[in-house]
Amino acid sequence: MPQWTKSYVRWVEALNYRVGRFAMYLLFIIMGILLWSSITKFIRVPSLWTLEMAQFTLVAYYLLGAPYTFQLGTNVRMDLLYSRLRPRTQALWDAFTVFALIFYLGVMLYGAVGSTVYSFETGERNPTAWRPVLWPIKTVICLSFVLMILQSFVHLLRDIAILRGEEL
């Protein structure tokens, strides 16, 4: 495989690994926020921001963490037939069907960008008591889909490498 594919794979994997490991710990931020929320309820001054903040963090948690789980290979496949194929045949299948995945992620990104631009232009806020601005979380969503698409190309390159009998 050409040199640029090697550096691409190395860079993207390293980036997504770091982002994913960071996202992994957001779980405890969610816990903290919700615990704080019960405490404030208990002392009878419930905070307004906790629930929405927890929702935002959950979105960031699973979307930023997603590329890392691609690396871990933990997204289920219907592998009744797939698991019986030889690695080369698996790679061949994947090299085609990964484009379906990339297309889906691309459409998601397209929708996300459109909505983020709208948020920036209008200063969109959540229609709740706390009224948080929505652009930060939407930017995070856009970023996550970019990372997922980058990671999907890593898998494509790997499959091509397997088909050529090489290792990436």
Place this chain on the structure above:
Amino acid sequence: MPYEWIATLMFSTMLLMMITGQRVFGAIGFVAVVAAISLWGTGGSDMGFSSIMKLMKWTPLLTLPMFVFMGYVMSESRLAEDLYKMFHVWFGPLPGGLAVGTILLMVMISVMNGLSVAGMAIGATIALPELARRGYDKQLISGVIQAGSSLGILIPPSVVMVLFSLIARAPVNQLWLAGIMPGLLMASMFMIYVVFRAWLNPALAPRMTAEERAEITWAERLLLLRAGLLPVLIFAAMMVPFIKGWASLTEASVIGAVTSVMAAVIKRRFSWKVFETATRSTLAITVMFMLIIMAAMSFGAVFDGLGAGRAIEDFFLRDLGLSAWQVLVLMQLSFLVMGMFLDDTAMLVIVAPIYVGLARQLGFDLVWYGILYTITCQIAYLTPPFGYNLFLMRAMAPSDYTLPVIYRSALPFVGIMLVTLIVVGLFPQIALWLPNMVLGL
């Protein structure tokens, strides 16, 4: 092209895409966005994105990572080991005693956790080696663990019911209470079946020898009962604040997660390795669930936009002219068939909205219908060729548990679940009397 054809086309393309072995969420999402764009042009491209925003507002989803985390803390720190020992000592003399103990362990896990994965992980790491060491039959072991862990979604707390309540707009607390009696009924039928099998053929489940029993003193037995306190404590820590209204559902699940960590720390079983594995696995499972739900919501939205719900309603009620009960039976049958192929979250988001609407129109009680739905999900976990527990079992058990063994092992338990489904279907009171009594409806 008529809409029914588009709907059928979407469904079959999705199944085809899944068979290729691409990630499930990718397969569902791809079909959804292609259909949306070809039907509604660029306007359809926002459909996928809006499902993220919709999901964000589904607050009860926050319980999902909490329950997953809690399950992993319990299985990784081997917190349930003492509990298992307790059941082992107390039920050892019974034919198939250890298998009965395993089912009871699963009931306890279900009381603490709202997913099936936790039970599978604990069953495979703690119960399986012990059962195998005692010479229990492989098929019996595999069946007991798979069936037992599926109780996690029927006995409260239950994440599947949380998701159902979002779609049906039925109160979660009623659903949870309604799951208790059917769950216990099912668990006792499992146990009766195991004892009966072991009594017919003792080779399947060698009993504890008399010498071994004599070695255990009564003081030891009583001491082991303390292990039973753990599930009671965790359950109380979660449920009391929730039912008293001090904490919301999501906050209660956080309290549960924190309590289980504290229990592990107190028992000196909490290490960096436990923490790292639990945190990483929680991310992996949560992402897997969320991405599937996200894709399935887009799919469901397109389906909805096609008026597939209307079409199915018309088909059942007008074209076939069926009575309410006949429709109900047909719905459950089709759910069972779909459950063989689809994953339960996908089923929930794609099909449930249509069926729930239909059940409401027919005048059925949605809480009761939620229980029927949950039992059907349990069956879906265990029915070949595609089932969560089947695959988890294959992934977690030693390699001599081959897929054919696992498939065969699930069948008798699927039969028992079907019986429970029919019994609860015929006698709605089994599910409904508890919530009615507690909440005074």
